[in-house]
Amino acid sequence: MTERHIPETDVEKVSYLRAGHSLRSWLLTTDHKRIAILYLYAVTFFFFIGGAAAALVRIELLTPGGDFLTNEGYNRTFTLHGVIMVWFFLIPSIPNTFGNFLIPLMIGARDLAFPRLNLLSWYIYLLGGTLTLYVLVAGGVDTGWTFYTPLSSMFANGNVVAATVAIFIAGFSSILTGLNFIVTIHTLRAPGMTWGRLPLFVWSHYATSLILVLATPILAITLALIAAERLFGIGIFDPSLGGDPLLYQHLFWFYSHPAVYIMVLPALGVVSELVAAAARKPVFGYWFVAFSSIAIAIIGFLVWGHHMFVSGQSMYASAVFSFLSLAVAVPSGIKVYNWTATLYKGHISLDPPFLFAMSFIGLFVFGGLTGLILAMLAIDVHVHDTYFVVAHFHYIMVGGTVSAFFGALHFWWPKITGREYIMVWGRLTAIFIFLGFNLTFFPQYLLGYLGMPRRYHIYDPSFQVLHVMSSLGASLLGVAYVLPFTYLFYSLRYGKPSPPNPWGVTGLEWTTPSPPPKQNFDQIPVVTTGPYDYPVEMEDRR
Amino acid sequence: MRSDLPLWPDQASAHASAVDILLYGFTGLIFALSVPVFILIIVFAVRYRRGRKVNRRHQVNRNALLEVSWSVIPFLLILCFFFWSAWLFFDLKHPPASALEIDVVAKRWMWKFQHPGGQGEIDELHVPVGEPVKLTMISQDVIHSLYMPALRLKQDVLPGRYTTMWFQADKPGIYRLTCAEFCGTNHSLMGGHFVVMAQQDYARWLQESGVDQTLAAQGETLFRTYGCSGCHSPAATVHAPSLDGLYGRPVALQGGETIIADEQYIRDSILLPQQQMAAGYPSIMPTFKNVLGEDDLTKIVAYIKSLKATQWREHP
Numbered sequence: 001m002t003e004r005h006i007p008e009t010d011v012e013k014v015s016y017l018r019a020g021h022s023l024r025s026w027l028l029t030t031d032h033k034r035i036a037i038l039y040l041y042a043v044t045f046f047f048f049i050g051g052a053a054a055a056l057v058r059i060e061l062l063t064p065g066g067d068f069l070t071n072e073g074y075n076r077t078f079t080l081h082g083v084i085m086v087w088f089f090l091i092p093s094i095p096n097t098f099g100n101f102l103i104p105l106m107i108g109a110r111d112l113a114f115p116r117l118n119l120l121s122w123y124i125y126l127l128g129g130t131l132t133l134y135v136l137v138a139g140g141v142d143t144g145w146t147f148y149t150p151l152s153s154m155f156a157n158g159n160v161v162a163a164t165v166a167i168f169i170a171g172f173s174s175i176l177t178g179l180n181f182i183v184t185i186h187t188l189r190a191p192g193m194t195w196g197r198l199p200l201f202v203w204s205h206y207a208t209s210l211i212l213v214l215a216t217p218i219l220a221i222t223l224a225l226i227a228a229e230r231l232f233g234i235g236i237f238d239p240s241l242g243g244d245p246l247l248y249q250h251l252f253w254f255y256s257h258p259a260v261y262i263m264v265l266p267a268l269g270v271v272s273e274l275v276a277a278a279a280r281k282p283v284f285g286y287w288f289v290a291f292s293s294i295a296i297a298i299i300g301f302l303v304w305g306h307h308m309f310v311s312g313q314s315m316y317a318s319a320v321f322s323f324l325s326l327a328v329a330v331p332s333g334i335k336v337y338n339w340t341a342t343l344y345k346g347h348i349s350l351d352p353p354f355l356f357a358m359s360f361i362g363l364f365v366f367g368g369l370t371g372l373i374l375a376m377l378a379i380d381v382h383v384h385d386t387y388f389v390v391a392h393f394h395y396i397m398v399g400g401t402v403s404a405f406f407g408a409l410h411f412w413w414p415k416i417t418g419r420e421y422i423m424v425w426g427r428l429t430a431i432f433i434f435l436g437f438n439l440t441f442f443p444q445y446l447l448g449y450l451g452m453p454r455r456y457h458i459y460d461p462s463f464q465v466l467h468v469m470s471s472l473g474a475s476l477l478g479v480a481y482v483l484p485f486t487y488l489f490y491s492l493r494y495g496k497p498s499p500p501n502p503w504g505v506t507g508l509e510w511t512t513p514s515p516p517p518k519q520n521f522d523q524i525p526v527v528t529t530g531p532y533d534y535p536v537e538m539e540d541r542r
Numbered sequence: 543m544r545s546d547l548p549l550w551p552d553q554a555s556a557h558a559s560a561v562d563i564l565l566y567g568f569t570g571l572i573f574a575l576s577v578p579v580f581i582l583i584i585v586f587a588v589r590y591r592r593g594r595k596v597n598r599r600h601q602v603n604r605n606a607l608l609e610v611s612w613s614v615i616p617f618l619l620i621l622c623f624f625f626w627s628a629w630l631f632f633d634l635k636h637p638p639a640s641a642l643e644i645d646v647v648a649k650r651w652m653w654k655f656q657h658p659g660g661q662g663e664i665d666e667l668h669v670p671v672g673e674p675v676k677l678t679m680i681s682q683d684v685i686h687s688l689y690m691p692a693l694r695l696k697q698d699v700l701p702g703r704y705t706t707m708w709f710q711a712d713k714p715g716i717y718r719l720t721c722a723e724f725c726g727t728n729h730s731l732m733g734g735h736f737v738v739m740a741q742q743d744y745a746r747w748l749q750e751s752g753v754d755q756t757l758a759a760q761g762e763t764l765f766r767t768y769g770c771s772g773c774h775s776p777a778a779t780v781h782a783p784s785l786d787g788l789y790g791r792p793v794a795l796q797g798g799e800t801i802i803a804d805e806q807y808i809r810d811s812i813l814l815p816q817q818q819m820a821a822g823y824p825s826i827m828p829t830f831k832n833v834l835g836e837d838d839l840t841k842i843v844a845y846i847k848s849l850k851a852t853q854w855r856e857h858p
C-alpha cells in the first residue's frame with residue numbers, strides 16, 4: 001500500500017467544511033449542511049447506544065433461562081432499546097441528516113427557510129437525548145417503548161415521567177424540522193423547479209413533514225396525560241381512577257402508526273433516487289411514485305386500530321381497520337413495482353449505494369407483506385404481541401430504513417465530504433448487512449408463529465435453536481454496521497478527491513462542487529428539465 | 543438445549559387448522575405478488591448492467607394502465623383473503639349459547655380460573671375436549687393477555703372490563719398458556735398450561751378437585767354477607783330492583799336509554815351504582831368499589847346470572 005494522506009484540495013478550501021474551523025463555528029452554525037453533520041454525529045451516537053442495548057438483549061436470549069440479566073434488568077434494556085432507536089435514531093435519521101443536507105441543494109436554494117430554527121431543532125433534540133441518557137443512568141424505565149397504561153401510569157417503578165418528558169421534548173425537534181421542510185419546499189424552489197420537477201426524495205420528505213407536524217402533537221398530549229396520571233393521580237387511563245386504558249392505546253397508535261411512516265417514507269425517497277441513479281433512467285411513473293407518498297401519509301392516519309385487534313376494541317372497528325391497513329399497502333406496492341420497472345432497459349450499476357437499494361427493496365417487500373399477514377384479523381389474533389410482529393417491524397425499520405440510511409451515506413458521502421471511499425468495502429458491507437439481517441430476523445417469524453411472545457427473556461426451551469440463530473445473525477449484523485466506520489473515516493484522509501458528480505447522475509446537488517461551498521450555488525440555478533432527465537445514449541436510440 | 547427444532551405449533555382445535563390454512567393460502571398469494579419482483583430485479587441487474595451491450599430501445603417511463611392494474615389487481619386478490627379472515631374472526635366473537643363458562647381473573651403475575659362448579663385453579667386450566675368453552679376475563683391490575691398458541695387464540699384482559707374468548711379444543715393434550723401483553727417485572731413468568739381432557743377425565747378431575755359449593759352458591763353467600771340481600775330481596779322494605787332474571791334482559795336507565803344487563807353491567811352496577819341508575823329507583827345504593835375484589839365480584843355476578851325470573855328463593 002503506497003497510499004498517502006491527500007492534502008486539502010482547492011475546492012475543499014472554499015467549501016462549507018472550511019468556512020470557520022472553530023468549535024463555535026460548528027455549534028452556532030446555521031448552515032443546513034453543517035447542521036446535517038451535527039445530526040449525523042448525534043444519531044450515530046444514539047444508534048450505538050441503542051445497538052448496545054440490543055446486544056444485551058440478544059445475549060440474554062441465547063438461553064431459555066434468565067441468567068444474564070435480571071427480570072427487571074431485561075425489561076429496562078429492551079425498553080431503552082426501543083425508545084432510543086425509535087425516537088432518537090429512526091425518526092431523525094434520514095430526514096435530519098440527509099434531508100437537511102440535500103433538500104436545499106436539490107431544489108436550488110441556499111439554505112432552509114428558517115436556518116436558526118434548524119439549529120434550535122438540533123439543540124432540542126440533544127436536550128431530549130441527554131434527558132434519555134439521564135434516565136438510563138438513573139436506572140431506566142420498564143414499560144416498553146409503547147408505555148401502555150395503566151402499567152406505565154400507575155404500576156411501573158422506573159423513571160417513567162423523565163422518559164416521557166425526554167420524548168416530549170424531542171417531539172418539538174421533529175415538529176420544527178417538519179415545519180421548516182414544508183415552508184422551504186413551498187417557498188424556496190429555484191426558478192423553473194416546478195412541483196413536477198422535484199426529485200422524489202423531496203416529495204417523500206414533504207409527505208414525512210406533513211406527518212411530523214400533524215401527528216407529533218398528539219404524542220406530546222398523550223405523554224403529558226401519562227405524566228398527569230402518574231404524578232397527580234388524575235384518572236385518565238386507569239379504570240380504578242375512572243379512566244379508560246384503551247383510550248391510551250388509541251391515542252398512542254394514532255400517533256405511532258403515522259410515525260412508522262415517518263421512519264420509512266424518507267427511506268422510500270432515498271431508494272427512488274438510488275434506483276434512478278443505478279439505472280440512469282427516469283423513475284418509472286414519476287407521478288404515481290410521488291403521490292403514493294402523499295397517499296401513504298394520509299391513509300397512514302386511518303389504520304391505527306390494527307394494533308388493537310385483540311385489545312377489546314369492537315369487532316366492526318377491527319374489520320374497518322383491517323380493510324384500511326390492506327389499502328395502505330397499495331401505494332407501497334406501487335413504489336416497489338415502479339422501481340422494478342425503472343430497472344428495465346436501464347444501465348444498471350452495482351456500486352455500493354445501489355446494492356443497499358436492492359437489499360432495501362427485498363427487505364421492505366418482505367416486511368410489508370408480512371404486515372399484510374398481520375392485518376388479517378384471524379391471523380393477527382394468533383401472532384399479535386409475538387416475535388412475528390417483532391420480525392415484521394424490524395424488516396421494515398432496520399432492514400428497510402437502516403439499509404436506506406447506509407445507501408444514502410454511501411451515495412452522498414463524496415458530496416458531503418469531498419472524498420471517495422473504497423468501493424469494494426462498501427459492496428461487502430451491503431452484502432454482510434443483508435445476510436446478517438436475514439439470519440437475525442427471519443427466525444423470529446418462525447418463533448412468532450410458534451407462539452413465542454415478545455418481551456420474554458425466560459422462554460420455553462423448544463425455542464432455543466431459533467433464538468441462537470438470531471443471536472448469531474445479530475453478531476454478524478453488528479460487525480457489518482461497524483465496518484463502514486473504518487473505510488469511510490479512512491477516505492477522509494486518504495480518499496481520492498471527488499469530482500462534482502462522481503456517479504454521473506442528474507440532480508442539482510451534483511452540479512455543485514464536492515463538497516459544496518457554504519452558499520451552495522454561486523448563482524441560483526434556473527431549472528429547465530425534469531428530475532431524471534438522462535440523455536438517451538446513442539446506441540439506445542431507435 | 544432441546545435438540546429438536548419445531549417448525550410448526552400444535553393444532554388443538556378446528557379453528558387452529560382454519561387459521562393455518564388461511565395463512566398457507568395468503569402466503570401463497572404474497573409469494574405470487576413478490577417473487578416476480580425479486581426475480582425481475584436480479585434478471586434486470588444482470589441483463590442491463592452498465593456497459594453491457596443489449597437492446598435498450600423503446601424505453602418507457604410511464605404506462606398508466608399498467609400501473610393501475612398492478613395496484614388494483616393485487617388489492618382485489620388480497621380483499622378475498624380479508625373476507626375470509628374477517629369471517630373467521632367474527633366467528634370468534636360469537637360463542638355458542640351452550641358453552642361451558644369459566645371465569646378468569648388475571649393479576650401480576652398469575653392466572654386464576656374459576657369453574658362453574660366452584661373449582662378454582664391457578665396457572666393451569668382443565669377443559670373438556672369437544673365442548674365449547676367460554677372464558678370471561680378481567681384483570682385486577684394492568685392489562686394482560688391470555689394467549690393459547692395451540693388454539694391460535696389470544697385476548698387482552700383488561701382492568702375494569704370483562705372481555706371474553708371462546709374455543710372448542712378437539713385434541714386432548716397439554717399445551718402452553720401465556721401472558722402476551724407486557725405487564726411488568728415477571729411478565730415472562732406469567733404462564734402455565736391448559737389441559738384438554740376427555741369428557742370423562744374432565745368429569746373425574748372436577749370431582750377430585752371438588753368443592754362443596756358451586757360458584758353461584760359461593761356468590762350467594764357473599765350476596766348475603768355483604769348485605770346485598772338486605773335491599774334486593776322481595777322481603778326488603780327498601781325500594782330496590784329485584785334481580786330475578788336480570789341477566790340478559792333490557793333495563794331502562796334513568797337517562798332514558800336502555801341497556802342489556804350483561805356481566806359488565808352487573809359488575810359496574812355493584813362498583814359504581816350511581817353511574818347507570820335503573821329508572822324509577824332512588825340512588826341509595828352504596829359503592830362496593832374498594833370492598834370487593836375481582837374474585838368475589840366474579841362469584842356474585844355468577845350468582846346473579848343464575849337467578850332465573852320468578853325463581854327468587856326465600857332465604858331460610
Ligand code: HEM
Pocket residue numbers: 146260261263264306307325326328329332368369370371372374375376380383384385389392393396397
Ligand atoms: C404494508 C404496510 C403495513 C401493514 C399492512 C402493516 C401492518 C401492521 C400490523 C397489522 C401491525 C400490528 C401487529 C400487531 O401488533 O399484532 C403492525 C405492527 C407494526 N408495524 Fe406495520 N404494517 C405496515 C408497514 C409498516 C411500516 C412501513 C412500518 C415502519 C416503518 C411498520 C412498523 C410497525 C411497527 C413498529 C409495529 C409494531 C409496534 C409494536 O407493537 O411495538 N409497519 N404492522
Ligand SMILES: [Cu+2]
Pocket residue numbers: 256257260303304306307
Ligand atoms: Cu401500524
Ligand SMILES: [Cu+2]
Pocket residue numbers: 651685686687721722723724725729732
Ligand atoms: Cu401479564
